[in-house]
Amino acid sequence: MSMKILFMGTPDFALFSLRSLVEAGENVIGVVTQPDKPKGRGYTLTPPPVKVYAMEKEIPVYQPGTLRGEEFATLLSELAPDLIIVVAYGKILPANVLDYPKYGCINVHGSLLPAYRGAAPMQRAIMEGQPETGITTMMMDVGLDTGDMLLVGKVAIEENDNFETIHDKLGECGANTLLDTIKALREGTLTRTKQDDSLATYAAKIEKSDCLIDFTKSAMEVHNQIRGLSPIPLAFTYTPDGKMLKVPTTEVAKREGTLAPAGTVLSLAGGKIEVACGTGSIFVLSVLPEGKKRMAAADFINGRKIAVGDVLTAK
Numbered sequence: 001m002s003m004k005i006l007f008m009g010t011p012d013f014a015l016f017s018l019r020s021l022v023e024a025g026e027n028v029i030g031v032v033t034q035p036d037k038p039k040g041r042g043y044t045l046t047p048p049p050v051k052v053y054a055m056e057k058e059i060p061v062y063q064p065g066t067l068r069g070e071e072f073a074t075l076l077s078e079l080a081p082d083l084i085i086v087v088a089y090g091k092i093l094p095a096n097v098l099d100y101p102k103y104g105c106i107n108v109h110g111s112l113l114p115a116y117r118g119a120a121p122m123q124r125a126i127m128e129g130q131p132e133t134g135i136t137t138m139m140m141d142v143g144l145d146t147g148d149m150l151l152v153g154k155v156a157i158e159e160n161d162n163f164e165t166i167h168d169k170l171g172e173c174g175a176n177t178l179l180d181t182i183k184a185l186r187e188g189t190l191t192r193t194k195q196d197d198s199l200a201t202y203a204a205k206i207e208k209s210d211c212l213i214d215f216t217k218s219a220m221e222v223h224n225q226i227r228g229l230s231p232i233p234l235a236f237t238y239t240p241d242g243k244m245l246k247v248p249t250t251e252v253a254k255r256e257g258t259l260a261p262a263g264t265v266l267s268l269a270g271g272k273i274e275v276a277c278g279t280g281s282i283f284v285l286s287v288l289p290e291g292k293k294r295m296a297a298a299d300f301i302n303g304r305k306i307a308v309g310d311v312l313t314a315k
Contacts, residue, residue, distance in 0.1 A: 008084060009088055010048045014050050017085065017175045019175070029081060030081075031051070034089070035063045067093060081101050088108075098140055104139050106181060107137065109136050117203065125157065126227055135174045146200075150192060153177040155170055162228070162230040213312070214314065215278070216262040219277040219281055237314070248294060251282065252282055259281055
């Protein structure tokens with residue numbers, strides 16, 4: 001059974017799935033992605049990763065400002081897809097788009113639904129100390145990640161995984177789970193499972209307030225927050241002179257109990273900045289000082305930018 005597939009996605013996470021469809025020989029008739037956006041200091045207009053790949057593969061690319069209205073409805077009827085695949089597209093699909101394809105719209109979502117519906121499921125799962133996460137493919141409906149579940153793939157979250165490593169593991173898992181979902185659809189063995197709304201949790205978009213480090217929490221909670229936000233947008237604190245200090249990488253120290261007031265620098269031995277938490281402590285392994293480039297903690301220490309007894313604060 002040959003299906004005309006329209007792919008809708010924007011960032012690197014979507015690229016894993018698009019690449020897998022193309023390499024599997026699926027008939028991808030077009031890619032719908034977000035408009036190019038200005039990036040960097042020069043505000044250079046930059047295409048989404050999905051667009052770059054699609055153009056390399058000579059797949060038609062469409063970047064509508066809106067999915068609502070006659071223009072996109074006309075495009076949809078011209079393309080006449082049998083199936084729409086949506087991966088991190090970035091906009092809600094209106095009912096006329098959801099209802100158009102014969103086989104519906106399948107979404108690749110980066111969590112084990114119904115947990116972590118919403119915009120930042122990967123970051124939130126890490127920040128909240130979950131031991132595992134995964135991918136759920138689902139039939140889309142008008143709600144936010146509320147559709148019937150199809151297939152699931154699971155991924156362990158190791159103690160020092162961060163947003164980047166989990167993003168890439170889930171990208172691969174999503175691509176494989178999507179191909180399995182399409183295979184089952186073709187074979188007529190795909191089953192739909194309704195989500196239990198009573199078990200649903202919401203993964204809100206990451207705000208600046210989520211990035212401010214609260215050293216009064218336990219060492220593991222602080223570590224989880226920092227790695228869940230690394231390498232972007234990065235958790236931050238303030239040095240005694242009021243300068244912002246972003247923290248990309250940490251480890252949990254093997255110390256327990258209350259060691260000093262939260263945020264106190266306990267040691268600079270071994271090129272690591274040991275900081276007291278509400279209970280236990282963490283080792284800061286790298287930093288991004290205000291106005292500087294990322295550097296190893298040892299270089300920050302050697303530059304005499306920090307001393308034992310300093311207190312890192314929320315300003």
